[in-house]
Amino acid sequence: MSYLRLFFVLVVLGHTSWVHAQSNRMTELLGCAHKALLPAPDGDRTRDLRTEDEYDYDVEHYQIDVRLSYSQGSISGTVTMDCHSNVEGLESIIVHLRDNMVVNEITMNDVTLDYNHADHEIEIFFDEPLAENEAFSVAIRYRGNPSSPGEDYGMEFTTSRYGDPVIWTQDEPEGSRYWMPCHDVPDDKATVEYRIRIPDNWLVATNGRLIEIIDEADATSTHVWRTDYRTSTYLMAITASEFITFSDWYHYSETDSMEIKYYIYPEQQAAAEEDFSVTDDIIHALASAFQVEYPFLDEKYGMVVYPWGGAMENQTMTSYGQWLVRGDHRYDWINAHELGHQWWGDLVGPMDWREIWLNEGFASYSEALWAEYLEGEEGLRDWVRDFHETYIYGHSPAHAIYDPPPGHLFCAAQYDKGGSVLHMLRWVVGDEAFFDIFPLYAEQNAYESATTEEFKAACEEVTGQDLDWFFDEWIYNYDYPQYTFAWGAESVGDQYRVELQVGQIQPEETVFEMPLEVEITLITGDVHTAVIDVDEAFETAYVYVDAQPVDAELDPNGWVLCTIQDVLLDVGPDDGEISVPQQVTLYQNVPNPFNPKTQIRFFIPETAHTTLQIYSITGQLVKTVYDEELLGGKTYAYTWHGDDEQGNTVSSGTYFYRLTSGDRSETRTMVLLK
Ligand SMILES: [Zn+2]
Ligand SMILES: [Zn+2]
Structure with missing residues (x-):
């Protein structure tokens, strides 16, 4: 025996x-009104995927030539979109612009076009159908008051914590259309030239490089910025105020460096210089972990403070909540998060919003990699445990990471579970293969958009493993x-x-x-x-x-x-x-109380005829689980699904389960909750 x-x-x-000593990320998330915990967007934005008509054309380049008036809360000017047709015989296109904005005129080659502006879309009709691949350019002159307080999107005209006037935008996922006409889908990337006219004591911070500042007649100036890297519309952003600036440098080789430029309120210069002193280290840490160089070396990395509660990874110019600047490095992890997005979100964007975890899970894991860079394995594990804690105790209802339900585009499933999925992938495939996935995934999708399936394909190519099971259970299924x-x-x-x-x-x-x-x-x-x-x-x-x-x-x-x-x-x-077990032992079921199922386990020391039966509180037999000779010296387990002999679900309440083996019996109680 x-x-x-x-x-x-x-x-x-x-x-x-x-329970660990490290400052708790969940508290931090709550404390800074990070995007993950903002009120759910109204409406069904997650599913606002583009219609078939929206695939008819692609934008190559935007020229955004606008004047901003703080006193009037207005934007006015012309957005010119250089595009090409994806279909033969293209007769009209859909451009996104909120209805509260006014379209004055739309032209193509100086010829006025007909249009219909309704339901936050402009349908523009061409005089002649366009051929497939035919290039065309439409100029949309427009104006309006884009502010939409309480919506968390669009362009706002507010003041900083110090009372300075600020004009700022917040675009993800579909805020660009609040302030500019555009093809507002994440996978239509285009280059941009901004010509932004503001008071001449203000500065503009945006994507790409500052080309020139042109003095205008009426105490204004036009700030010209240009991108050579293509950008999704949701990553195009304008922030303007009486900023001061300072610079740091990211040395990516022994002889070359890239400017890191900060736009801040004058009152917080000392705190910003302290907090942002780690930015170049974060770029080094992430570039080395991902084995992919910072993706926009020919432009810059920048950070601009703005009045929003969280931060936003606008391409080459992160918008960073003004309250996150404290001078004590408390929010360095948010700096790391937004920097991680420069690779995952900006270099490789989501094909559509069902794929949002490719942004947020990866950026969250960038936080963990920064913790690993600073504190080694222990820092990494603590950070990932916070992901687990935040997701398990802070998120409901359960849903798959892929294609989140309305209101869950920026929830802990995308951030914390997404980050922990990458960590589990690292566990399953091993460190070496895991870190080889990033350069391949980046190379295959650089400056474009990707899907979960494309990421999975890169993982499978690197590891030689079939990873359907992993993505099925962690990305496409829930829980x-x-x-x-x-x-x-x-x-x-x-x-x-x-x-x-x-x-x-x-x-x-x-x-x-x-x-x-x-x-x-x-x-x-x-x-x-x-x-x-x-x-x-x-x-x-x-x-x-x-x-x-x-x-x-x-x-x-x-x-x-x-x-x-x-x-x-x-x-x-x-x-x-x-000790040596000598007797029949019936264990307490786990979990208890339970719904819908629980596990009953027992040990029998010697081979004997054994019964395990479940009774209602009134003593009625509900189910006989075992009634046979069982081998001794073994532990047995049975999962009860709260059903009777006929398979009917029983009502909630207390039940007994009784084990008899040989001449010994034991009974315990359990509670089914509904
Ligand atoms: Zn993020
Ligand atoms: Zn969720």
């Missing part, structure tokens, strides 16, 4: 190691595994055989397939590490070790987004001291 040697009696809910973990050991010759039991008790039916690390501490003080493949709802694995085990921990390094409930494999008479 075999026997189990029994060890510990600790029942822990979740990871106690989640996360809730594991139970138990272990025990017996001596076998001069070794010990450790039995590891991993159950999955998440409320949904998805059974997760993941390799899980197990750390077994031996009485000698040595630590034995093993990896077990868990792909069953109840998995038993065996590991042989050379000395008596005293502890075992599942996923000790927090690789996997999950909860782990340590349960008793067995309990002896000596309060957790090593």
Whole structure:
């Protein structure tokens, strides 16, 4: 007869190691009104994918020639779009512009065109149908008061925390159309030239390079900026105020450097110089981790403060919330997040908004990489544990990362779960392959847009593995595994055989397939590490070790987004001291109370006729689980789905379950909650 040697009696809910000293990211997110926690956008924006008509043309270049009036809260001027037709016989195009803006005239080659401006779209009709690939240029003269307070989008005319007037934009996902006519879809990237006329004591901060500032007659000046890298409309942004500037340099080789330029309010110069002193280090850290150079070396990296609560990764000019500048480096991680977006979001953008995790998951993981750069493995793991905590305890309802429901475009599923998915990919494929994925993915999609499937293809190309299962369970399905973990050991010759039991008790039916690390501490003080493949709802694995085990921990390094409930494999008479099981043991079901399912486990020492039956509180038999001879010396597990013998779901309430084996019986109670 075999026997189990029994060890510990600790029942822990979740990871106690989640309580760690590092400043808590969840609190930070709440504290700074980060985008993840802003009120949900109104309407069904997530699904506002472009219609077929919107594929009919692409924009090559925007010329944005506008005058901003702070006192009138207005923008006026002309946006010229150089485009080409994607279809034969193109008779009209759709350009996005909110209805509260007024179109004065639309021309093509100085000829006025007919248009219809309704439902926040302008349909522009051509005099002659255009051929496929035919280039054309439309000039849209417009004006209006674009402010839309409370909507979190568009162009606002407000004051800074110091009372200075500021004009600023916030465009993701569809805010550009609030202040400029444009083809406002993320995968139509174009170059831009801005000619922005403002009071002559103001500065403009935007994408690309500052070409010149032209003095105009009436105490205004026109600021000319130009991009050579193509940009999505949601990453085009204008911020204007009485800024002061300072510069730093990113040295990307021994002889070459790129300017990092800051536009700040004069009152916060000292704090900004302190906080932003790490920016070049962050660029170095991320470029080296991704093995991809900063993508816009020929232009710059810039940061401009603005009155919004969070920050926004506008291409080559991040808009950075004014309250994030404190002089104490508290929000360096947001600096790292927005910088991460220069690669993931800006260099490689999302094909459409269903793919938003390719932005936010990657930028969140950039925060973790910055923590790893500063503090090594411990910093990385702490950061990822915060992802887990924020997602598990801070997000509902459960939904897949891919194609989030309305109001969840910027939720913890995209940020925190997205970041932890990349970390799990790193665990599954290993460090070397993981970091080789980024250069390939970047190369295949540079200055373009990508999909999850394209990212998966890059992962599969690098690793040579079929990763459908990984993306299916983590990106296209929802939820996360809730594991139970138990272990025990017996001596076998001069070794010990450790039995590891991993159950999955998440409320949904998805059974997760993941390799899980197990750390077994031996009485000698040595630590034995093993990896077990868990792909069953109840998995038993065996590991042989050379000395008596005293502890075992599942996923000790927090690789996997999950909860782990340590349960008793067995309990002896000596309060957790090593002992020999001698009797029939029925364990408390896990979880309890439960809905919709729970796991009942029991141990029998000797082969005997055994019954396990479930009764209602009034003593009626609900279900007979076992009524047969069972092999002794084993632990058995049964998952009850709250159903009776006929498969009908039973009502909520208290139930008894009774185990009889040989001449011994034991009964426990459990509670089904609805
Ligand atoms: Zn982000
Ligand atoms: Zn969500």
